[in-house]
Amino acid sequence: MACDAWDRYDEARESLARDGIVVGGRQAALRPHPAIAIERDNRVIFARLISQLALDGEPSEIDPNLRAARRSTRPHPMVKRSSRIPRINAEISEEAAQAFKKALEIRDHREAQLANGDHCQGAGSCSSCDEYERLVALVDTALNIQPQELSPIDVFDAPAPPMWKDRQKEDWDRARAQHVALAKAAGIAPRQKGLLTDGCRAQANIRWIERYGKYPDGLFVGKPFRLHEFQRDIIRGIYGDPAYWRAVDAALRKKGLAA
Numbered sequence: 038m039a040c041d042a043w044d045r046y047d048e049a050r051e052s053l054a055r056d057g058i059v060v061g062g063r064q065a066a067l068r069p070h071p072a073i074a075i076e077r078d079n080r081v082i083f084a085r086l087i088s089q090l091a092l093d094g095e096p097s098e099i100d101p102n103l104r105a106a107r108r109s110t111r112p113h114p115m116v117k118r119s120s121r122i123p124r125i126n127a128e129i130s131e132e133a134a135q136a137f138k139k140a141l142e143i144r145d146h147r148e149a150q151l152a153n154g155d156h157c158q159g160a161g162s163c164s165s166c167d168e169y170e171r172l173v174a175l176v177d178t179a180l181n182i183q184p185q186e187l188s189p190i191d192v193f194d195a196p197a198p199p200m201w202k203d204r205q206k207e208d209w210d211r212a213r214a215q216h217v218a219l220a221k222a223a224g225i226a227p228r229q230k231g232l233l234t235d236g237c238r239a240q241a242n243i244r245w246i247e248r249y250g251k252y253p254d255g256l257f258v259g260k261p262f263r264l265h266e267f268q269r270d271i272i273r274g275i276y277g278d279p280a281y282w283r284a285v286d287a288a289l290r291k292k293g294l295a296a
Contacts, residue, residue: 049079053073130179135223138225139172140173143165144169146165147166151243161257161260176188189216191235192231195231197210198236247261
């Protein structure tokens with residue numbers, strides 16, 4: 038839905054650039070171009086949907102009233118602190134340990150595809166990508182990893198990227214501890230070095246969308262959602278530009294919409 042909204046927004050912008058902001062003349066009175074409303078509405082829809090995903094935390098500047106409303110719905114601080122303790126299963130099944138080992142062997146292939154759509158056809162069309170995501174699902178289910186959390190397969194035995202926010206570093210530390218425990222159970226050494234893309238929030242968000250997104254209807258219903266390369270570029274651009282969140286925040290506050 039977010040990608041559809043962006044497409045409509047982009048089409049409306051192109052129409053306005055081509056036709057101008059007013060239409061009519063001579064026989065008809067001048068009036069605002071219909072694309073103005075389409076551009077405005079779809080920009081807000083896109084910002085709202087992206088913010089609801091909470092892919093990269095909240096914007097740096099939030100309306101005080103909105104911030105207070107959010108605090109009222111958050112768990113008690115003691116609950117938050119306890120959730121930050123690395124969660125490691127005391128007993129890891131042989132099935133999960135072996136799935137972890139096999140996933141690491143083909144992880145580079147999947148990550149290369151997420152970074153470059155020409156590498157292979159991707160999830161849903163590539164047997165290696167599909168097998169990798171199947172193994173990730175098996176491990177995450179065994180360890181009760183939630184969709185909003187990093188998989189222990191997505192990290193390595195080293196500190197979190199220094200540019201990440203504290204909450205993201207805590208999630209990395211939990212996944213890192215599980216990575217080490219799984220490696221021990223599988224009888225292999227934990228990975229000490231990762232990929233260049235492992236510290237990239239855009240790569241993590243693209244990975245999340247294609248891992249958990251499914252087509253809701255149509256010809257490909259139920260199959261993994263595959264982003265087009267131009268859609269991936271939009272995400273890379275968003276998370277490479279901190280000013281984006283300030284624009285999202287301004288649009289939401291103007292419309293009175295919750296982030």
